[in-house]
Amino acid sequence: MSTTLITNIGELTTNVSSPLDGAVPIGGARPDSRTVSGDSSASRDSISRSGHPGDRFGTLTDAAVLIEGDRIAWVGPASEVPAVPGGYLEVDAEGRAVIPGFVDSHSHIVFGGDRATEFEARMAGERYAAGGIRSTVAATRGASDDELRARLRGFLDEMLTQGTTTVEIKSGYGLDVETEARLVRLAAEVTPEVTFLGAHVVPAEYADRGDEYVDLVIGEMLDACAPHSRWIDVFCETGAFTVPQSRRVLEAGIARGLKPRVHASQLGPGEGVQLAIELGAASVDHGTYLSDEDVAALAASDTVLTALPGVEFSTRHPFPDARRLIDAGVTVAIACDTNPGSSFTSSMPFCIALAVREMGMTTAEAVWAATAGGAAALQRDDIGVIAPGRRADLVMLDAPTRVHLAYRPGVPLVKKVWKDGVAVR
Numbered sequence: 001m002s003t004t005l006i007t008n009i010g011e012l013t014t015n016v017s018s019p020l021d022g023a024v025p026i027g028g029a030r031p032d033s034r035t036v037s038g039d040s041s042a043s044r045d046s047i048s049r050s051g052h053p054g055d056r057f058g059t060l061t062d063a064a065v066l067i068e069g070d071r072i073a074w075v076g077p078a079s080e081v082p083a084v085p086g087g088y089l090e091v092d093a094e095g096r097a098v099i100p101g102f103v104d105s106h107s108h109i110v111f112g113g114d115r116a117t118e119f120e121a122r123m124a125g126e127r128y129a130a131g132g133i134r135s136t137v138a139a140t141r142g143a144s145d146d147e148l149r150a151r152l153r154g155f156l157d158e159m160l161t162q163g164t165t166t167v168e169i170k171s172g173y174g175l176d177v178e179t180e181a182r183l184v185r186l187a188a189e190v191t192p193e194v195t196f197l198g199a200h201v202v203p204a205e206y207a208d209r210g211d212e213y214v215d216l217v218i219g220e221m222l223d224a225c226a227p228h229s230r231w232i233d234v235f236c237e238t239g240a241f242t243v244p245q246s247r248r249v250l251e252a253g254i255a256r257g258l259k260p261r262v263h264a265s266q267l268g269p270g271e272g273v274q275l276a277i278e279l280g281a282a283s284v285d286h287g288t289y290l291s292d293e294d295v296a297a298l299a300a301s302d303t304v305l306t307a308l309p310g311v312e313f314s315t316r317h318p319f320p321d322a323r324r325l326i327d328a329g330v331t332v333a334i335a336c337d338t339n340p341g342s343s344f345t346s347s348m349p350f351c352i353a354l355a356v357r358e359m360g361m362t363t364a365e366a367v368w369a370a371t372a373g374g375a376a377a378l379q380r381d382d383i384g385v386i387a388p389g390r391r392a393d394l395v396m397l398d399a400p401t402r403v404h405l406a407y408r409p410g411v412p413l414v415k416k417v418w419k420d421g422v423a424v425r
């Protein structure tokens with residue numbers, strides 16, 4: 001088993017609250033004396049959602065992390081590294097910041113073609129509508145498995161280079177039984193977080209027959225896709241699926257053992273958020289237009305609100321107000337929503353910068369949302385944090401602090417990435 005020590009870390013973000021609150025202990029560290037409190041959010045976030053005192057970002061200075069195999073073995077002060085029989089490979093961070101690998105909990109990266117022309121037209125003043133998905137459907141149906149696979153793997157490389165170590169991938173550009181099954185099968189080759197999104201939009205051949213299309217989605221299509229999927233999703237929005245249709249899709253998926261997540265309130269207010277909460281969805285995604293009732297219901301639920309600021313950037317829509325959500329006690333995640341129509345970025349650092357600049361988040365909150373928040377949105381407790389026993393997925397920034405992710409937008413700050421304990425770049 002390979003052992004690596006990353007030492008001389010100037011700022012380590014663990015996302016683990018103080019061991020004093022009974023969370024996963026950080027070996028040997030005394031976070032009460034080492035916790036960074038210079039971040040303006042520290043006092044506001046000093047009481048976590050579960051009511052524990054302490055810094056939920058779990059920030060340590062002059063720190064070290066020991067990796068054994070694919071897991072984190074120890075975290076603490078660089079001056080207190082335990083003896084390791086057999087030794088270890090030492091990586092000197094030279095004072096740089098280390099954060100958990102990004103968990104991108106929302107992507108659509110199995111598709112054919114692109115929509116650069118549509119983007120250019122939109123930037124010239126045309127309005128975004130959900131129906132643009134259909135042009136990608138035509139290109140995806142016409143692409144071979146090998147073409148889709150090569151494209152998919154290219155996106156994954158692109159994401160890894162930018163520090164993303166876990167990605168959720170949705171179907172939704174097939175919209176017929178055969179192609180949707182191909183998409184979830186291809187996605188399952190590269191991630192366990194596969195989402196069946198046959199209910200992305202009503203395909204052209206079912207125009208004005210949405211209920212009949214839902215029959216297909218929850219029948220033959222679900223039969224073909226459920227074996228390759230963990231999640232069921234629906235685009236609950238004007239121009240896509242109504243609330244009753246969305247309910248049928250989600251309930252059918254749940255009956256097949258899939259867990260629900262929902263696209264809602266992207267283009268306008270609606271009842272999709274309430275439906276997601278009622279059905280126990282892990283996450284409701286977009287949430288640009290939320291009522292006070294939606295926010296209160298989210299805060300009282302275990303459902304994560306996943307903000308997708310790349311969409312607002314690329315569609316010139318107003319950004320969701322993350323400050324309002326966090327202050328109300330909602331758990332907020334950030335994801336890229338990589339897709340050829342409304343958000344063709346795969347960069348979590350870019351989305352963090354947008355979240356800070358446009359959504360009212362502090363950098364610490366945005367990094368938490370892009371790591372631990374994404375893990376919460378996928379109901380995973382083995383990723384999104386740096387703590388003993390968790391997966392050794394880490395990112396070293398070419399910067400002394402995570403603040404640079406928002407402070408230096410567009411700059412390639414990801415210097416090294418470890419996934420499952422392996423230095424992949």
Ligand SMILES: [Zn+2]
Pocket residue numbers: 106107108263337
């Ligand atoms: Zn999406």
